[in-house]
Amino acid sequence: MTVAAIETGPLSTDDAPARSLPPSMVERMTLILDAFDAPSTRLTLEQVARTTHLPRSTAHRILDQLVRLKWLSHSSFGYALGSRALNLGGTGGNHLELREATAAVLHELQLRTGMVVHLAILDGADVRYLDKVGGRFATVVPSRVGGRAPAQCTALGKAMLAWLPAEQVEDRVMPVPGRQTSRTICDLVTLHRELGRIRDRNGLAFERGECFSDIACVAAAIRGPEGPEAAISLVGDAHTALERVAPLVVVAARQVTQELYPMVRLRAAEPAWN
Structure with a gap:
């Protein structure tokens, strides 16, 4: 997966973080993926934003693109590791x-x-x-x-x-x-x-x-x-x-x-x- 596969976008003025964001998209993606610390972990958007300290809109935008790329999956219960991440770990099959x-x-x-x-x-x-x-x-x-x-x-x-x-x-x-x-x-x-x-x-x-x-x-x-x-x-x-x-x-x-x-x-x- 290339960095270009996930688009960046400007932060909305009403969503400005209280602390500085990681400077690169790769670091932001890594923060989100690291929040899923086990194959069975499921998190809501709010939990991801709280864990990563990313603004909610930023987390939501990156989550959506990670779902499209199958690094994560999404259901009514929340987000979980997707087929790409699970296959890398050898536990998803x-x-x-x-x-x-x-x-x-x-x-x-x-x-x-x-x-x-x-x-x-x-x-x-x-x-x-x-x-x-x-x-x-x-x-x-x-x-x-x-x-x-x-x-x-x-x-x-x-x-x-x-x-x-x-x-x-x-x-x-x-x-x-x-x-x-x-x-x-x-x-x-x-x-x-x-x-x-x-x-x-x-x-x-x-x-x-x-x-x-x-x-x-x-x-x-x-x-x-x-x-x-x-x-x-x-x-x-x-x-x-x-x-x-x-x-x-x-x-x-x-x-x-x-x-x-x-x-x-x-x-x-x-x-x-x-």
């Missing part, structure tokens, strides 16, 4: 559309529950985290965007494995990894039994202390026409009453499924999320 489609849903889940919310995909025998929206418990949860965990011992992974044919499950998890904790599922018979229970619950997956002994999760898959595309989870400590928030996860996954893959036929919907 081809999942920008999925992250954008789930952004508002993940944010709403976190606001309603106060819990940590994850978005992940299956990547071989692992889940790979695409997004993490934190609550007060976020620093305790040892996950990070771009990080991985064994699929068979996470609610996210089990929620997706449940919608794969048995032979594909075995292809992914064989040989079954060793125990993460004393609760980790380490044999195929037990794993297939657990996946059957998840299907009986219309895709709702639970995990208590299977990946980390002091963490519990509930998850549901986002399903495409050819199988599970991703999963959403809520995360709490080992004593969290997951059954209370489980319906919210199912409805959230349904919303994204129906937005991205309206051709997918799902069972009768759960009560509406008011």
